[in-house]
Amino acid sequence: MRSSERSPGSIVDDLVLMIGDAGVLEGQDVSDRFDGWPPERALQARCIARPNSTEQVSKVLQYCNAAGLKVIPHGGRTGISGGARSGADDIVLSLERLNRIESVNPVDRTMTVDAGVPLATVQSAAQDHGMLYPVDIGARGSATIGGTIATNAGGTRVLRYGSTREQVLGLEAVLADGTIISSMNRLMKNNAGYDIKQLFIGTEGTLGIVTRAVLRLRSLSKSNATAFVGVASFDHVLKLLERLSVACADVLTSFEVMWPGFVELVIAHSTHRNPLSGFHKFCVLVETDGSTAEKALEETLGELLEHGAIDDAVIAQNARQAAEIWNVRDDATARAAAMKPNIHFDIGLPQSEMNAYVVNLRTTLKDTWPNAKLLVFGHLADGNLHINISVGVATEAMLAAVDRAVYEPLSAIGGTLAAEHGVGLLKRDYLALVRGPDEIALMRKLKNTLDPNETLNPGKVIPR
Amino acid sequence: MRSSERSPGSIVDDLVLMIGDAGVLEGQDVSDRFDGWPPERALQARCIARPNSTEQVSKVLQYCNAAGLKVIPHGGRTGISGGARSGADDIVLSLERLNRIESVNPVDRTMTVDAGVPLATVQSAAQDHGMLYPVDIGARGSATIGGTIATNAGGTRVLRYGSTREQVLGLEAVLADGTIISSMNRLMKNNAGYDIKQLFIGTEGTLGIVTRAVLRLRSLSKSNATAFVGVASFDHVLKLLERLSVACADVLTSFEVMWPGFVELVIAHSTHRNPLSGFHKFCVLVETDGSTAEKALEETLGELLEHGAIDDAVIAQNARQAAEIWNVRDDATARAAAMKPNIHFDIGLPQSEMNAYVVNLRTTLKDTWPNAKLLVFGHLADGNLHINISVGVATEAMLAAVDRAVYEPLSAIGGTLAAEHGVGLLKRDYLALVRGPDEIALMRKLKNTLDPNETLNPGKVIPR
Numbered sequence: 009m010r011s012s013e014r015s016p017g018s019i020v021d022d023l024v025l026m027i028g029d030a031g032v033l034e035g036q037d038v039s040d041r042f043d044g045w046p047p048e049r050a051l052q053a054r055c056i057a058r059p060n061s062t063e064q065v066s067k068v069l070q071y072c073n074a075a076g077l078k079v080i081p082h083g084g085r086t087g088i089s090g091g092a093r094s095g096a097d098d099i100v101l102s103l104e105r106l107n108r109i110e111s112v113n114p115v116d117r118t119m120t121v122d123a124g125v126p127l128a129t130v131q132s133a134a135q136d137h138g139m140l141y142p143v144d145i146g147a148r149g150s151a152t153i154g155g156t157i158a159t160n161a162g163g164t165r166v167l168r169y170g171s172t173r174e175q176v177l178g179l180e181a182v183l184a185d186g187t188i189i190s191s192m193n194r195l196m197k198n199n200a201g202y203d204i205k206q207l208f209i210g211t212e213g214t215l216g217i218v219t220r221a222v223l224r225l226r227s228l229s230k231s232n233a234t235a236f237v238g239v240a241s242f243d244h245v246l247k248l249l250e251r252l253s254v255a256c257a258d259v260l261t262s263f264e265v266m267w268p269g270f271v272e273l274v275i276a277h278s279t280h281r282n283p284l285s286g287f288h289k290f291c292v293l294v295e296t297d298g299s300t301a302e303k304a305l306e307e308t309l310g311e312l313l314e315h316g317a318i319d320d321a322v323i324a325q326n327a328r329q330a331a332e333i334w335n336v337r338d339d340a341t342a343r344a345a346a347m348k349p350n351i352h353f354d355i356g357l358p359q360s361e362m363n364a365y366v367v368n369l370r371t372t373l374k375d376t377w378p379n380a381k382l383l384v385f386g387h388l389a390d391g392n393l394h395i396n397i398s399v400g401v402a403t404e405a406m407l408a409a410v411d412r413a414v415y416e417p418l419s420a421i422g423g424t425l426a427a428e429h430g431v432g433l434l435k436r437d438y439l440a441l442v443r444g445p446d447e448i449a450l451m452r453k454l455k456n457t458l459d460p461n462e463t464l465n466p467g468k469v470i471p472r
Numbered sequence: 473m474r475s476s477e478r479s480p481g482s483i484v485d486d487l488v489l490m491i492g493d494a495g496v497l498e499g500q501d502v503s504d505r506f507d508g509w510p511p512e513r514a515l516q517a518r519c520i521a522r523p524n525s526t527e528q529v530s531k532v533l534q535y536c537n538a539a540g541l542k543v544i545p546h547g548g549r550t551g552i553s554g555g556a557r558s559g560a561d562d563i564v565l566s567l568e569r570l571n572r573i574e575s576v577n578p579v580d581r582t583m584t585v586d587a588g589v590p591l592a593t594v595q596s597a598a599q600d601h602g603m604l605y606p607v608d609i610g611a612r613g614s615a616t617i618g619g620t621i622a623t624n625a626g627g628t629r630v631l632r633y634g635s636t637r638e639q640v641l642g643l644e645a646v647l648a649d650g651t652i653i654s655s656m657n658r659l660m661k662n663n664a665g666y667d668i669k670q671l672f673i674g675t676e677g678t679l680g681i682v683t684r685a686v687l688r689l690r691s692l693s694k695s696n697a698t699a700f701v702g703v704a705s706f707d708h709v710l711k712l713l714e715r716l717s718v719a720c721a722d723v724l725t726s727f728e729v730m731w732p733g734f735v736e737l738v739i740a741h742s743t744h745r746n747p748l749s750g751f752h753k754f755c756v757l758v759e760t761d762g763s764t765a766e767k768a769l770e771e772t773l774g775e776l777l778e779h780g781a782i783d784d785a786v787i788a789q790n791a792r793q794a795a796e797i798w799n800v801r802d803d804a805t806a807r808a809a810a811m812k813p814n815i816h817f818d819i820g821l822p823q824s825e826m827n828a829y830v831v832n833l834r835t836t837l838k839d840t841w842p843n844a845k846l847l848v849f850g851h852l853a854d855g856n857l858h859i860n861i862s863v864g865v866a867t868e869a870m871l872a873a874v875d876r877a878v879y880e881p882l883s884a885i886g887g888t889l890a891a892e893h894g895v896g897l898l899k900r901d902y903l904a905l906v907r908g909p910d911e912i913a914l915m916r917k918l919k920n921t922l923d924p925n926e927t928l929n930p931g932k933v934i935p936r
Contacts, residue, residue: 115710115824116855162661171661174638189910193886195820195855197626197635199674200890200899200906201933202915206670210663227717246579253691254602257762259721298721356659360579391580391659422657426664435664442664446653451666457921469665 020055022071023099027064031105032057038100043093044432045086045147053080053100060105062180062188062219069217070186072099073463079184080465081213083155084126086147088352089432091159091212091468103154106219112137117225118177118194123154123218127161130223139225142169146338154218160210162428167389168261168297171428173209175224181208181216184459194222207458212430213465215458232261232297233305234330238288238320242363245290247317249359249389252294255308259298260389264337266291267366267384271336278342283333284320292388293337295330337385343396347381351407353395353414356427359388365417366393372413373397377406392427415441431469439471483541484519487563490531495522495569502564507557508896509550509611517544517564524569526644526652526683533681534650536563537927543648544929545677547619548590550611552816553896555623555676555932567618570683576601581689582641582658587618587682591625594687603689606633610802618682624674626892631853632725632761635892637673639688645672645680648923658686671922676894677929679922696725696761697769698794702752702784706827709754711781713823713853716758719772723762724853728801730755731830731848735800742806747797748784756852757801759794801849811845811862815871817878820855820891829881830857836877837861841870856891879905895933903935 023032033056041051054077059065072079080094082102094100103124110120114137121130127141128148134141143156145163155161157179161172169175178193191205208216239245245265252260271291275282284291296305305323312318324330344350357365366384373380377399386393397410415425419441426435440448451470455462488496497520505515518541523529536543544558546566558564567588574584578601585594591605592612598605607620609627619625621643625636633639642657655669672680703709709729716724735755739746748755760769773785788794808814821829830848837844841863850857861874879889883905890899904912915934919926 113822113824115714116822118822160663160667162663166661170634170638173667174634183914187910187914189914190908191911193888194822195886195888195891197630197820197851197854197856197891198888199624199626199892199894200888201895201903201912202679202918203624203637203670203674204911204914204918206667207914210667215666227721229721230718250579254694257691257693257723259723259762298723356661358577358580358582358658360577387661390661392661422659424657424659424662424664427659427661428663430663431665439665444654446651447655447668448665450647450653450668450671453921454666454668457917 019075019077023055023057023068026067026071027057027059031059031064042085044090045088049093051094051100052096053094053098054096056082056100056102058102058105062182065101065182065217065219066186066188068099068101069182069184069463073184073186073461076461077463078466079463081158081217083124083152083158084147084150086151087155087159087430087432089426089430090434091430091432091465093433101217103152103219109133110220114139116194119223119225120192120220121153121223122220123152123157125153127151127153127156134225135228138228140228141175141223142226143172143175146340153221153223157209157218157221158211158213159430160428162387162390162392164262164264164387166387167263168259169226176205176209176221177224178222179205179208179218180220181218183216184461184463189216192220192222196224207454212432212469214455214469215464217464229297232295234324234333235294235305235309236283236322236333236336237292237294237309237318238284238286239290239292239318241289244317245292245388246359248292248312251308251312251317252305256296256304259296260294261297262293262295263387263389264293265386265388266293266337270383270385273346273383274336274339274342277345278339280332280335280339280342283322283336286320288319293333343383347383347396347398349398349402351397351402351410353397354427354429355393355395355414355418355423355425356391357393357418357421357423358391361421361423362388362393365421365423368417369395369413373399373410376409390427411438418442433468436467436469436471483539486535487519487521487532490535491521491523491528495524495528496520497522506549508554509552513557515558515564516560517558517562518560520546520564520566522566522569526646529565529646529681529683530650530652532563532565533646533648533927537648537650537925540925541927542930543927545622545681547588547616547622548611548614550615551619551623551894551896553890553894554898555894555896555929557897565681567616567683573597574684578603580658583687583689584656584684585617585687586684587616587621589617591615591617591620598689599692602692604692605639605687606690607636607639610804617685617687621673621682621685622675622677623894624892626851626854626856628726628728628851630851631727632723633690640669640673640685641688642686643669643672643682644684645682647680648925648927653680656684656686660688671918676896676933678919678933679928681928693761696759698788698797699758699769699773700747700786700797700800701756701758701773701782702748702750703754703756703782705753708781709756709852710823712756712776715772715776715781716769720760720768723760724758725761726757726759727851727853728757729850729852730757730801734847734849737810737847738800738803738806741809742803744796744799744803744806747786747800750784752783757797807847807860811847811860813862813866815861815866815874817859817861818891818893819857819859819878819882819887819889821857821882821885821887823852823855825885825887826852826857829885829887832881833859833877837863837874840873854891875902882906897932900931900933900935
């Protein structure tokens with residue numbers, strides 16, 4: 009719709025005046041989009057505002073906050089917790105036109121970027137300068153840096169490099185009232201006053217909208233090694249982790265565990281071949297990343313094989329083989345095909361509690377739904393498990409019962425219901441299972457202080 | 473003083489009723505202590521309250537907050553920024569009786585500790601379980617875990633392991649009004665709601681008092697290597713860092729640079745011997761820590777020596793030699809003897825700006841005080857420099873002029889005036905040089921929200 013066709017003084021008109029015609033999308037341009045992952049629900053919104061600078065974000069927020077409008081920030085919309093969902097009267101604020109890589113500094117090992125730059129673009133820009141931006145997730149092509157900051161994204165290399173929080177040296181964010189907080193620190197060590205960027209990392213756009221960031225870069229390693237290992241029990245999984253954590257020191261980058269049945273199921277629903285010659289109770293994908301790590305990995309696995317601590321192992325001989333191994337772990341399509349309808353969970357719990365937790369969960373599910381299917385895999389060394397559950401055609405009440413079966417036991421063992429995918433809307437009402445009333449009251453106090461009108465992503469994260 | 477001798481209903485009486493006779497120190501027990509480092513000023517306080525549990529800390533804070541008393545939290549009092557200074561009417565709250573290591577969990581790689589446990593005790597408890605708590609600073613014997621959390625302590629291994637913030641998985645803190653915030657997360661990845669522990673890390677006891685923490689432990693490496701390298705220019709220093717960052721991947725743990733004159737001066741004022749056979753423009757202490765790292769370090773240094781990229785290098789052959797090398801870098805006594813009176817700075821700036829900054833600072837100082845002495849060393853890879861300056865017998869005005877000479881140029885190059893030692897009282901009034909007015913206003917807003925009566929460490933960190 010052209011601005012001349014709109015009723016004078018409408019909200020959309022006002023926004024067009026602020027950020028230009030190209031800055032505002034309406035009608036089918038809105039409903040053609042999805043509001044999260046999986047892409048099932050058409051986006052609803054009064055319009056999509058697409059500012060192209062921090063100053064424009066500030067203007068839009070100042071206006072919306074004063075007018076009592078609700079603002080839903082959008083990155084790449086790959087989140088699975090409903091954090092990007094909006095209502096028909098809301099203003100969606102997309103960072104998609106804030107998409108420049110401002111600079112890469114190989115001496116200081118930093119990159120300065122706009123929030124709307126996709127993660128994959130940041131990764132390649134780092135690589136072009138012989139460096140590494142270590143955060144990596146499946147949605148790398150669509151997920152934006154701003155979105156990964158807002159959700160403190162994790163992925164497969166947290167063990168070695170930490171989550172997104174550890175990669176962000178500085179950032180710029182806009183508060184609900186339009187105040188620009190520019191905290192573009194470029195230093196690895198800076199304790200001059202409160203580290204206020206922490207308010208905007210992992211708070212899912214509820215305290216401010218991140219518009220720019222300074223990222224820490226790492227060295228590209230000279231080589232890496234990928235192995236696929238079969239073991240006989242969960243205790244053997246823990247022993248393997250313990251041995252590799254010492255033998256490969258901190259060059260151990262990934263330790264991805266697949267529970268019984270995982271490999272069989274993925275192989276059955278895809279064209280991937282089993283990396284090992286047979287099936288094993290547990291399989292582990294191990295990756296090390298560093299100059300001399302392959303030798304340490306090979307020696308350690310050889311030794312463990314000899315002592316019967318592992319049943320079988322294969323080390324990728326080239327990048328193609330490594331990719332084939334990762335495909336078995338990563339193939340969400342095969343998992344979804346096998347688990348239809350599929351309920352996905354992103355929980356965390358201490359390694360020492362994992363086996364008992366999964367065994368109990370399986371029993372609980374089977375007791376209620378004898379045909380329940382359960383698929384478990386995860387970044388074990390980070391304490392993060394992904395659980396897929398199918399109980400057949402599910403009613404709302406069944407879905408809620410499955411949620412409770414997964415979440416309720418976490419409370420007693422110090423677990424979490426959102427390890428790396430955020431709380432958004434879908435886990436909000438379960439938050440009190442894993443955070444205390446005083447913690448939640450403090451979150452609410454921060455929200456009230458920074459966004460008293462509840463302009464920013466209202467109703468997300470904090471239970472009402 | 474026994475409680476029976478005090479005037480009934482006095483503040484001290486009330487505190488004794490809450491936390492017992494052994495929990496309260498008065499009189500000479502107060503004035504015998506120093507209030508920071510160097511140990512020059514006798515502590516002033518109405519009394520020292522020494523609660524022995526989080527609940528007791530809560531009671532004391534609730535009482536003081538209601539009575540309008542100011543509370544100054546004390547850890548090991550090794551801070552150099554005046555963060556622990558108190559007035560005669562203040563209540564000092566020392567965590568010294570909260571000193572238990574609650575548990576070490578080698579499977580989950582965590583340690584749960586009280587805030588008053590000294591850093592060195594945590595380090596040895598980790599080592600007893602074959603693990604590493606990586607934060608290390610000179611004051612390890614006195615500094616407490618709570619103090620290192622409150623100041624986000626750095627040290628010599630930040631390059632590889634991060635600062636204290638990255639080691640804290642969870643914590644318990646008490647707000648000014650006595651509310652206990654228990655956020656004792658044990659997981660590496662947890663995004664279930666706001667990460668509120670960040671409010672208490674690096675905020676120097678102004679938003680809450682940390683009473684307990686869950687720390688992340690790492691693998692003890694099988695071996696490490698320490699080298700001392702002499703190079704001809706700052707460009708060669710940067711080249712050396714670049715090469716080692718790749719060749720030794722992320723097993724590079726320390727990269728400590730000594731500016732011209734540093735080694736000469738320490739050797740002249742101590743019994744240490746020069747690790748190299750001659751003196752060099754810049755010297756670098758390099759440490760790697762990992763299974764196969766020594767070989768990579770030796771090969772790389774050999775290659776760089778051959779190509780003239782470095783002038784000389786020695787690799788320690790045993791732990792004693794490694795300690796001798798570290799002594800040259802660490803000897804604060806020799807530095808203090810040479811630089812009397814000594815003004816110490818803890819600044820940070822991008823590596824790419826460092827050489828020009830130091831050259832300009834030297835010129836500025838010499839222009840005003842021809843006899844000025846300047847000693848520069850630091851954790852270069854972290855962007856953190858320690859600068860010692862002596863301008864002879866100094867007046868208050870001279871000290872302020874030296875402060876300005878060091879701090880003012882930092883603003884334009886994205887530097888910081890507190891890289892790892894905090895702001896406390898002594899740097900508070902300079903904070904606006906490196907943080908913007910909107911950042912400082914947001915810090916003030918957080919302070920007002922969490923501690924509206926300014927009960928906790930008032931007047932510290934945030935400029936008035």
